[in-house]
Amino acid sequence: MNDSLITIAMPKGRIFGDACRLLRNAGFRLPETFETTRKLIFDLESEPFRFILAKPVDVPTYVEYGAADIGIAGKDVLLESGRDVYEMVDLGISKCHMAVAGLPKHQSRRPFLKIATKYPNIASDFYRKRGEQVDLIALNGSIELAPIVGLADAIVDIVSTGQTLKENGLIEYDRLLDVSSRLVVNPVSYRLKKGLIDQIVEKMIKATEGTKVGMD
Numbered sequence: 001m002n003d004s005l006i007t008i009a010m011p012k013g014r015i016f017g018d019a020c021r022l023l024r025n026a027g028f029r030l031p032e033t034f035e036t037t038r039k040l041i042f043d044l045e046s047e048p049f050r051f052i053l054a055k056p057v058d059v060p061t062y063v064e065y066g067a068a069d070i071g072i073a074g075k076d077v078l079l080e081s082g083r084d085v086y087e088m089v090d091l092g093i094s095k096c097h098m099a100v101a102g103l104p105k106h107q108s109r110r111p112f113l114k115i116a117t118k119y120p121n122i123a124s125d126f127y128r129k130r131g132e133q134v135d136l137i138a139l140n141g142s143i144e145l146a147p148i149v150g151l152a153d154a155i156v157d158i159v160s161t162g163q164t165l166k167e168n169g170l171i172e173y174d175r176l177l178d179v180s181s182r183l184v185v186n187p188v189s190y191r192l193k194k195g196l197i198d199q200i201v202e203k204m205i206k207a208t209e210g211t212k213v214g215m216d
């Protein structure tokens with residue numbers, strides 16, 4: 001492990017733009033090409049920071065294994081993965097919530113409800129706590145299709161504007177969890193590079209509060 005280099009795992013996709021904005025406000029001098037490049041690793045010039053660009057769902061894995069010291073990931077992804085990382089800052093970006101949804105007035109004749117989801121761990125935890133036994137069907141996307149075509153009685157999925165539910169004639173039954181993106185840290189990195197990581201955490205907190213920060 002290089003003690004003076006900090007590797008930061010960034011989620012490609014939806015969170016990326018907001019995360020870049022926050023990092024720039026925190027004083028990181030990200031190149032202009034950062035948002036458009038196909039390169040997956042970036043070293044900042046004359047600064048001890050390396051960025052790796054990963055699929056959002058994989059960020060906790062890179063951080064748990066120490067391939068990255070720090071990462072940015074949605075609370076949904078963190079809970080679902082159960083990875084052993086320190087959650088240091090609620091960045092307040094990419095806000096949305098997780099909900100149970102389905103067709104209005106849907107009544108299942110099955111003994112156990114079928115629930116389609118990209119989040120089987122979160123869903124099973126939710127129904128276990130409610131004392132309900134359900135059959136989970138794991139899907140990878142377009143979750144809202146499942147109740148419409150009769151694959152499932154309901155879904156557990158992310159809702160943001162509610163547009164996807166609305167356009168597909170679905171309604172929200174229950175709200176499970178508020179979601180936003182978090183700054184996470186590898187526990188060993190935190191022990192070995194505490195000084196540098198604490199500085200980054202502090203700058204990210206300030207940036208989250210809307211303060212522009214300079215990087216020394």
Ligand SMILES: Nc1ncnc2c1ncn2[C@@H]1O[C@H](COP(=O)(O)OP(=O)(O)OP(=O)(O)O)[C@@H](O)[C@H]1O
Pocket residue numbers: 011012013014015055056057073074075076077094095096140141158159160161179180181
């Ligand atoms: N509709 C949404 N609005 C706001 N934030 C969202 C929304 N959907 C997901 N998110 C948040 O953004 C994170 C990343 O979502 P994104 O769609 O980029 O990745 P993904 O689900 O892995 O997509 P894909 O499988 O298409 O790569 C999610 O983990 C969640 O925290």
Ligand SMILES: O=P(O)(O)OC[C@H]1O[C@H](OP(=O)(O)OP(=O)(O)O)[C@H](O)[C@@H]1O
Pocket residue numbers: 140141142143144157158159160161162163164165
């Ligand atoms: O409430 P809304 O603003 O409509 O957003 C919610 C939708 O966004 C996410 O899907 P995404 O766009 O990531 O596509 P996916 O079907 O590939 O998961 C989520 O799974 C919902 O389908």
